[in-house]
Amino acid sequence: xxxxxxxxxxxxxxxxxxxxxxxxxxxxxxxxxxxxxxxxxxxxxxxxxxxxxxxxxxxxxxxxxxxxxxxxxxxxxxxxxxxxxxxxxxxxxxxxxxxxxxxxxxxxxxxxxxxxxxxxxxxxxxxxxxxxxxxxxxxxxxxxxxxxxxxxxxxxxxxxxxxxxxxxxxxxxxxxxxxxxxxxxxxxxxxxxxxxxxxxxxxxxxxxx
Numbered sequence: 001x002x003x004x005x006x007x008x009x010x011x012x013x014x015x016x017x018x019x020x021x022x023x024x025x026x027x028x029x030x031x032x033x034x035x036x037x038x039x040x041x042x043x044x045x046x047x048x049x050x051x052x053x054x055x056x057x058x059x060x061x062x063x064x065x066x067x068x069x070x071x072x073x074x075x076x077x078x079x080x081x082x083x084x085x086x087x088x089x090x091x092x093x094x095x096x097x098x099x100x101x102x103x104x105x106x107x108x109x110x111x112x113x114x115x116x117x118x119x120x121x122x123x124x125x126x127x128x129x130x131x132x133x134x135x136x137x138x139x140x141x142x143x144x145x146x147x148x149x150x151x152x153x154x155x156x157x158x159x160x161x162x163x164x165x166x167x168x169x170x171x172x173x174x175x176x177x178x179x180x181x182x183x184x185x186x187x188x189x190x191x192x193x194x195x196x197x198x199x200x201x202x203x204x205x206x207x208x209x
Contacts, residue, residue, distance in 0.1 A: 002138045003200075006104060007193040009135060010146075014067045018133075019095065022104040023063045023111075024147035025079050026155075028169055030055035031162045058166045060173060061087045063103075064150040069184035070094075071150060073177045075170040084110045085119035085128075092131045102133045106142050146187050153180070 009020055031054060059079040064071040072091055076083045088103075095101055105111045113132070116125035137144045158172040 002136065003141060003144060003196060004193050006135060006137065006144050007191065007196060009102065009104070010066075010189045011192060016068075017098055018100045018102055019065050019068065019098055020102045020104065021063050021065050021091070022145050022147035022150070023061075023091075024105065024142075024145055024151055025108075026060045026062070026151050027057050027079070028060050028075075028159065028163070029057050030164060030166065030169065053164075055164055058169065059083070060151070060154075060169075062147055062150055062154070062177075063087075063091050064147055064187065066146045066187035066189060069181070069186040071177055071181060073154075073173055075166055075173055077166060079110065081110045081115035082119040085115040085125075088116070088132070089120075089128060092128060098131075100133050101131055102135060104135045104137065104145055104147070106137050106145060107139065111136075146189060149187055153185075 012020070059076050061074045061076060061079070061083070062071060063073075072087075072094060074087055074090070076087075092101065111134075113125070113129040113134070116128045119125070120128070142148060154173060154176050158176045159169075163169045163172065
């Protein structure tokens with residue numbers, strides 16, 4: 001089962017030559033104020049009007065190495081095949097000494113090696129393809145991707161308010177990521193294959209039948 005393949009991967013010891021890295025994307029709505037908010041006062045919280053202005057959307061791309069507490073983030077106006085390929089090129093550059101990057105991601109149609117060939121020349125695309133070993137999460141099981149945990153942490157720290165522009169959002173996100181990288185904040189994954197076989201036993205039975 002694909003789920004067990006991922007869980008077994010998560011249980012392997014840290015290997016700097018073949019790091020396990022989780023990748024995900026999150027669309028972010030850009031929202032500004034129509035009325036200037038009232039600043040925080042002693043004993044009073046900041047006040048803002050219920051009306052707001054939409055300024056479009058952008059996309060946050062995040063990769064996190066759970067055991068090492070390393071992450072890379074980019075904010076882009078879109079999430080096309082070219083955006084994915086360019087992000088992966090930047091990610092690979094962060095690991096010059098690794099022989100292979102074991103990448104956990106979902107099944108979005110842009111998340112394939114084919115995107116490399118659309119974004120780069122064939123030689124560059126081939127070289128980049130050889131750097132990655134792809135591990136896809138099962139359908140309807142994106143919770144198995146630890147990048148979702150990282151996205152949730154970033155959202156709580158700097159995305160739970162109105163952000164009017166991509167530039168502001170990027171500044172906030174990169175500051176948050178920089179702090180988390182400096183602290184080497186890891187992600188501890190406790191759900192094992194043995195847990196899955198107990199907790200999700202009914203799904204194993206349905207697959208068997």
